[in-house]
Amino acid sequence: MAPYQTTLLIDDDKFTNFYNEKIVKKYNAFDSVQSVNSGADALAYLQKAMDGLVKKPEVIFLDINMPAMNGWEFIEEYSKLDKAFTADIKIIMLTTSSNPKDQEKANDSYFINGYINKPLSITLLDEALNFEK
Numbered sequence: 001m002a003p004y005q006t007t008l009l010i011d012d013d014k015f016t017n018f019y020n021e022k023i024v025k026k027y028n029a030f031d032s033v034q035s036v037n038s039g040a041d042a043l044a045y046l047q048k049a050m051d052g053l054v055k056k057p058e059v060i061f062l063d064i065n066m067p068a069m070n071g072w073e074f075i076e077e078y079s080k081l082d083k084a085f086t087a088d089i090k091i092i093m094l095t096t097s098s099n100p101k102d103q104e105k106a107n108d109s110y111f112i113n114g115y116i117n118k119p120l121s122i123t124l125l126d127e128a129l130n131f132e133k
Contacts, residue, residue, distance in 0.1 A: 005058055006030065006057045006059075008045060013037075013063075039066060042060070058088065059129065062092065075091070075111050092128045094120060095115070116128050
């Protein structure tokens with residue numbers, strides 16, 4: 001597996017982002033790990049990346065259940081971004097949701113490349129990054 005430059009963690013829980021950041025850094029496949037606490041902050045980060053102000057993420061780990069803008073609402077807004085920019089970004093849903101409809105929706109989404117349950121681990125990370133939709 002080729003190393004990635006940047007990953008973006010999107011989760012409203014700061015401890016979860018902290019924990020996931022540690023796991024991702026331990027994995028040694030990423031040069032940079034960024035984390036945000038909302039879908040709106042993630043969209044702002046992606047806009048900055050499109051403007052060349054921050055590194056573009058190659059992988060996004062997205063929580064489903066967040067206040068204000070949940071993971072599905074983020075995907076809806078993400079789908080409106082420049083396709084040339086988003087074409088090579090992998091999005092992995094990382095969730096505690098046990099709702100089978102969330103899994104089905106993720107499988108049916110063009111933008112979502114994987115769906116894994118929290119907590120993140122090296123094994124789950126390996127499976128997610130090697131998953132091809």
